[in-house]
Amino acid sequence: MKFEDVYSRRTADKLTQEQAAEILGVSVRTVRRWEDRFEADGAEGLYDRRLGKLANNRVPTDTVMEMLTLFDSKYWDYTPKHFHEKLVGTPWLHPKLQLATSDAAKPWPDPARPPTWSSSPQAAPPPDGWRDAASGRVQS
Template identity: 75%
Template sequence: MKFEDVYSRRTADKLTQEQAAEILGVSVRTVRRWEDRFEADGAEGLYDRRLGKLANNRVPTDTVIVYFPSNWVFPGACPFSWSFSPLTAMSATK
C-alpha cells in the first residue's frame, strides 16, 4: 500500500500511527517523520534526500595515491577483484 493511501486513512481517523507503521513496515517514528514531510512539501518531500549527494566520509581524489605492482592482474574493470598471478611474478624474475 502506498504512503498516500495510508495517509488519507490516517487523516480520516481510520488508522492510528501504530497501525500505519505496521502496514508500511516501518517504525512509528518514521511514519511521524513522513507525515511531517508530506504535510510540508507534499509528495516531493518523501523523496530520498541523500540521492545525488556525496558521502561525508569520502577521501578527496587529490589525496589518494595508488600504487599497483606490475605483477597484479585486474580481470575486468573492477579494481576490487584483483588477484596475484604467480606466473607473471615468475616471468618478471627471469
Template identity: 40%
Template sequence: MRFEEAYEGCKSGCLTQAEAALLLGVCDRTFRRYRCKYAAGGLEALLDKRLTQASHRCAPVDEVMQLTEQYQRRYSDWNAKHFHTWYRKDGGTRSYTWVKSCLQESGLIKRVKKRGAHRKRRERSLLSGMMIHQDGSTHEWVVNQKWDLIVTMDDATNEH
C-alpha cells in the same frame, strides 16, 4: 504510494495512527515524523537524501587514478602493505585500508581469504582415559581453613 494510502486512511479516519504505522512497518513516532515531512514538502520530502548525495569524505577520481597508475608503473609486484609505506613516504595522506580497497577494486591486487580462528574447537578424544584434564583451586570450605579442590575430568566421557 503505500505511504499516501496509509496517510489518506489515517486522515479520513478509517485507520488509526498505530494501524497506519503498522501497515508501513514503522513505529507510531516514525509515522508522525513522516506525516509532518509529507505535509511540509510532499513525497519529495520523504526521500532519503543520503542515498543520492556523494560523501564529503569521498576521494577525488584523479587521486584514485594517480594511485593506481603509480602502483602499476612502479610497484606492481608489491603487496598492499609495502606499497602503502612507500605511498606515505611519497607524500600520500590516505589510510592503509583506503589504499588497499582502491587497489582491490581496480583489480590490481587480489582479496585475501580471512585467516582462521585463533583457537579452534577440537574433537573430543574417542577413548576413555586418553586425555584427562585436571584443575585445582583453593577455597575456604570451613571457616579459617583453606582446602584445595582437585577435579579430574575425562575428555571422552565427561566423567569427574
C-alpha cells in the same frame, strides 16, 4: 500499500498511527515524521535526502589516480593484495585508508595467531582402568 494511500486513510480517521505503522512496516515515530514531511513538502518530502550527496570520507580523486598509475606502471606485476601491503605506511597513502587498514580496524583475526578453538590440542580419552590422581581410585 503506498504512503499516500495510508495517509489519506489516516486523515479520514479510518486508521490510527499504530495501524498505519503496522501496514507500512515502520515505527510509529517514523509515520509521524513522514506525515510531517508530507504535509510540509508533499511527495517530494518523502524522498531519501541522502541520495545524490557525496560521502564525507571520500578519498581525493588525485590520490586515487596516482595510486592507479603506480599500480599500472611501477607495480604492474603485483596482485592488489601485495600492492596494498606495499602502500601501507607510505606517507602519501590517504590517512583514512591507513586508519581503515590498521590492526584495530580489522574484523578478522591475526593470521599469525592460531584461532582460539584450535589453540589447545584435544586430550586423548583416558585408557581403561586409569587411576584418578586426586582420589587415587581406579576409574573404569
